[in-house]
Amino acid sequence: MMNKEQYLLYFIMGSNNTDKDPEEALREAVQGGITCFQFREKGEDAREASGKKELAQRLQVICREAGVPFIVNDDVDLALELGADGIHAGQEDTPLRDIKKRCSGSMTVGVSAKTKAEAEQAVQDGADYLGAGPMFATSTKEDAEAPVGPETVRMLRQSGITLPIVGIGGIGTENAASVMEAGADGVSVISAISRAPDIQQAAQSLRNVLR
Numbered sequence: 001m002m003n004k005e006q007y008l009l010y011f012i013m014g015s016n017n018t019d020k021d022p023e024e025a026l027r028e029a030v031q032g033g034i035t036c037f038q039f040r041e042k043g044e045d046a047r048e049a050s051g052k053k054e055l056a057q058r059l060q061v062i063c064r065e066a067g068v069p070f071i072v073n074d075d076v077d078l079a080l081e082l083g084a085d086g087i088h089a090g091q092e093d094t095p096l097r098d099i100k101k102r103c104s105g106s107m108t109v110g111v112s113a114k115t116k117a118e119a120e121q122a123v124q125d126g127a128d129y130l131g132a133g134p135m136f137a138t139s140t141k142e143d144a145e146a147p148v149g150p151e152t153v154r155m156l157r158q159s160g161i162t163l164p165i166v167g168i169g170g171i172g173t174e175n176a177a178s179v180m181e182a183g184a185d186g187v188s189v190i191s192a193i194s195r196a197p198d199i200q201q202a203a204q205s206l207r208n209v210l211r
Contacts, residue, residue, distance in 0.1 A: 028200040113156075
């Protein structure tokens with residue numbers, strides 16, 4: 001199970017989110033100080049079947065060597081097969097209750113939630129953490145919704161949600177602090193790290209802002 005410090009700089013990436021070799025990109029991000037990694041192989045040009053599994057295995061090795069939790073996005077079968085540290089599901093993905101039934105108590109289970117009702121349902125269903133967003137406008141996800149802003153994190157805290165909350169969507173060095181100030185335990189980023197010319201430096205800069 002993840003501890004609160006491990007949510008601080010939560011990096012998400014699939015092979016189609018970076019112009020570099022995904023393994024090299026992840027190694028650089030680890031060197032830059034990411035505290036958690038989510039494998040999200042979705043969207044255009046994403047790998048499937050054995051190609052997806054092989055990439056996940058290689059990225060998991062990098063995380064294990066660095067002591068960084070390895071989370072799988074929405075693919076319960078893959079998460080169980082690899083013995084991942086956790087799994088994350090969106091509101092339109094596999095229902096949280098079904099995931100909890102299949103995953104052992106040692107696996108961290110996260111869910112996306114941006115409203116009080118979604119967050120309370122997630123707590124009731126046994127989520128270990130919440131991903132709230134999009135905080136700001138983002139172009140990484142083709143189906144991204146309108147941004148809800150850091151005030152959503154503040155609202156969730158004021159409504160009594162005590163689970164770890166990670167802000168996601170359009171976050172970079174210029175606005176990460178506002179997400180933390182609203183009550184988040186960390187920020188989740190894709191392109192701010194994966195598309196950066198210097199991935200290690202980008203991760204380091206974000207980590208410095210979050211400190």
